[in-house]
Amino acid sequence: MADAHDKKEEAKAAAPAPAGGGGIKAFLPLILVIVLMPGLAYVMTSYVLVPRLQKALGPPTVSARENEEGGEETPAKPEGGHDGHESKPASKGAGGHGGASKGAKTKVQLSKIVVNVSGSLGTRMLLASVTLAGKDELKTKVEENTDQLRDIASSILGSKTIADLEKPEARNLIRAELLSQFNSALGGGVAEIFITELAIQ
Numbered sequence: 075m076a077d078a079h080d081k082k083e084e085a086k087a088a089a090p091a092p093a094g095g096g097g098i099k100a101f102l103p104l105i106l107v108i109v110l111m112p113g114l115a116y117v118m119t120s121y122v123l124v125p126r127l128q129k130a131l132g133p134p135t136v137s138a139r140e141n142e143e144g145g146e147e148t149p150a151k152p153e154g155g156h157d158g159h160e161s162k163p164a165s166k167g168a169g170g171h172g173g174a175s176k177g178a179k180t181k182v183q184l185s186k187i188v189v190n191v192s193g194s195l196g197t198r199m200l201l202a203s204v205t206l207a208g209k210d211e212l213k214t215k216v217e218e219n220t221d222q223l224r225d226i227a228s229s230i231l232g233s234k235t236i237a238d239l240e241k242p243e244a245r246n247l248i249r250a251e252l253l254s255q256f257n258s259a260l261g262g263g264v265a266e267i268f269i270t271e272l273a274i275q
């Protein structure tokens with residue numbers, strides 16, 4: 075019996091003693107996570123998420139980029155005025171902004187149109203102001219149909235989601251929709267639409 079007890083004692087003595095504190099080896103996984111996570115997040119964002127988003131949204135059109143920088147030419151112009159409309163600004167020459175020439179356009183403003191952004195459950199608001207440009211009779215047409223035009227603008231703007239509004243060509247698409255619907259409501263006469271204010275809150 076004492077023999078068995080002695081053998082157990084010898085086995086315990088021969089077994090290696092457990093490590094006291096582990097030192098830095100105990101924290102090595104935690105240190106690796108802290109060091110590697112920012113780099114891994116950067117790589118995933120730059121090389122996986124951003125390319126997928128760009129592919130889903132599609133490449134920005136050249137005309138959309140030019141319109142944002144220049145703000146003059148819009149794809150909505152050919153729809154509203156066809157060939158005759160495009161030749162008018164060229165005939166104005168250097169005095170295009172003077173207003174004294176025969177081809178001067180009447181401008182009418184619809185300001186402060188506020189709508190809820192679609193899909194935001196009423197938490198996001200869109201504020202827009204637009205200016206309509208056309209011939210002299212446009213002013214009377216707009217004044218007679220202001221409420222209808224504001225309703226049309228509210229419907230079009232209220233149907234847009236955050237994703238729609240963040241697209242590079244969003245302003246041009248909204249401009250084209252407004253031009254088409256305003257001309258339908260007024261029986262024509264709107265040559266151009268300028269979005270003077272577009273803010274998401």
